[in-house]
Amino acid sequence: MDIDVNVIEKMVRQAIADVSKENGYPTVTVHGPVGNYGVFDTMDGAIEASVIAQKELLHSTMAQRQKYVDTIRATVLNKANLEMISMLSVEETEIGKYEHKLIKNRLAAEKTPGTEDLITEAKTGDNGLTLIEYCPFGVIGAITPTTNPTETVICNSISMIAGGNTVVFSPHPRATKVTHLLIQMLNKALDEVGAPKNLITTVKEPSIENTNAMCEHPKIRMLVATGGPSIVRKVMSTGKKAIGAGAGNPPVVVDETADIEKAAKDIVDGCSFDNNVPCIAEKEVFAVDQICDYLIHCMKQNGAYEMKDPAMVEKLDALVTNEKGGPKVEFVGKSAKYILDKLGIQVGDDIRVIIMETNKNHHLVTEEMMMPILPIVRCNDVDEAIDDAYEAEHGNRHTAMMHSRNVEKLTKMAKLLETTIFVKNAPSYAGIGVGGEGHTTFTIAGPTGEGLTSARSFCRKRKCVMADALHIR
The missing domain is CATH 3.40.605.10 (Aldehyde Dehydrogenase; Chain A, domain 1)
Known part of the structure; x- marks a missing residue:
């Protein structure tokens, strides 16, 4: 435009x-x-x-x-x-x-x-x-x-x-x-x-x-x-x-009981919404090892581009990160296609999110980037995934998502993270009334408690x- x-x-x-x-x-x-x-x-x-x-x-x-x-x-x-x-x-x-x-x-x-x-x-x-x-x-x-x-x-x-x-x-x-x-x-x-x-x-x-x-x-x-x-x-x-x-750094947990095909679509839809600008949007995924490969496969079927080369992942991270470790302003809210083009990778308009596997301490996991770059961390089980999500959220108590049919684990994550918005089995934007019940706002007050x-x-x-x-x- x-x-x-x-x-x-x-x-x-x-x-x-x-x-x-x-x-x-x-x-x-x-x-x-x-x-x-x-x-x-x-x-x-x-x-x-x-x-x-x-x-x-x-x-x-x-x-x-x-x-x-x-x-x-x-x-x-x-x-x-x-x-x-x-x-x-x-x-x-x-x-x-x-x-x-x-x-x-x-x-x-x-x-x-x-x-x-x-x-x-x-x-x-x-x-x-x-x-x-x-x-x-x-x-x-x-x-x-x-x-x-x-x-x-x-x-x-x-x-x-x-x-x-x-x-x-x-x-x-x-x-x-x-x-x-x-x-x-x-x-x-x-x-x-x-x-x-x-x-x-x-x-x-x-x-x-x-x-x-x-x-x-x-x-x-x-x-x-x-x-x-x-x-x-x-x-x-x-x-x-x-x-x-x-600020937030909303994590997503996907366990082995989830509807993986739906979870994959919901995550891509939420992460790519307004090019990941909303503070509620999915910023990193913690997936149980048992379903991780299939989740990635389904995400690719719904507009995700997988970056497999670790060297290219680091090149991507360097491209979009400023000298202080935060996101470069010129890449905030840009499309996946735009970002990939800067790396010399041409894709179609159907590509909405860039995904890659990383460890839980990777910079793209720990820093809120506000662009459609979505690291995926493979976890041994759902309890490990919830604990890792808790760490990645940094105590902001802003937003988190979980895809699961296990009510006990859904409850565990909700209680542990104490986020203002907790979305279960839906894209993040359901939390502000897009496909979810309740009123909307773009002033979500986690630090001062008004919600x-x-x-x-x-x-x-x-x-x-x-x-x-x-x-x-």
Whole structure:
């Protein structure tokens, strides 16, 4: 794909102007540059506007909040908008696959809970009635990654506004244009339905300095970081309420009781989804020796390319690894075909994942690479596989998968790894609602314990007491 980003921006502007009222998103005429409708020249400006908006939102009814949530959904789900933000996300960041961005953006719009997530607790007795309700924190500062830029803005905006908060985004600089366009698009639609202006804001030029300014600003009540370990540590060290969605290195265990053919397909499907960018995606496999050869055979039948030469495996590792031992940015989210081509290996578009056998201490096993490279470790038995998976996950407690019919061993792995998401006999993406039950989010807070965030994650629990009354039992 080789498309001029400026051309896409013009197309997006036209798409916004041409949006059909039939889909619930009002027609909006586009005026002016990107620097309005929530995009501010300075971080202070973005925060001050958000403070004003939150004070107004605080007095909105729950029905009004839900209307704003529904407007965000309808705006994203409009076909022209959905296609444009998905295309521009891939074009600008050079990460992931357009077809999968479509799925993820749609998922964020459709399956992120709104105000229905804010369940009221009521306690009554001889001493009266007590209500415990989820209430706003205020203005939230949210840091978004280059890997899921639009998906994170969509799900966070829905959840935070449903909770009565406003949000200031500090996006990754390599996703500036698509983030600006999405935020502008959402604010235009919200403005048309009478929402407070600037429910969603950001800064014109994202930078580390602007992120620091946001984190330190006294009017930011909560910080939410979706990204790597360093940015999570940053928000957790501010002294503010912080939610950190950090790194993972999700392992997969396959034992001798599994449906091997299905497991092979599920693993390739999950690992290759958006070119392995999701933090939940399969990053290494631990397979019981008894079924390992057949598993590899079946994976090759489903789009895996097996690299057998140990020297070539090391060459691959060197190609995609930076001097600090992490993934090279230029290979994150690239396709298997693209990576193999850089090694002089030509394959067809049907090749989605690169697999190879390694030992459990190999760099490709221990480091989260976020590209469709999947090392396979042969284990003597399922207990060894579970133990090795525990080591490879590094205590991130993020995501793990297991393919097995042995309930005892499934339970053992779930208890040992303590991951936020544990997927049994399905691709990893079932854990965020693609082919699995439950709501979705792209802010999965393992380090701070909120898990799959939703509206209530961004709220305070408050207690309202009426003594000696309204107990009618």
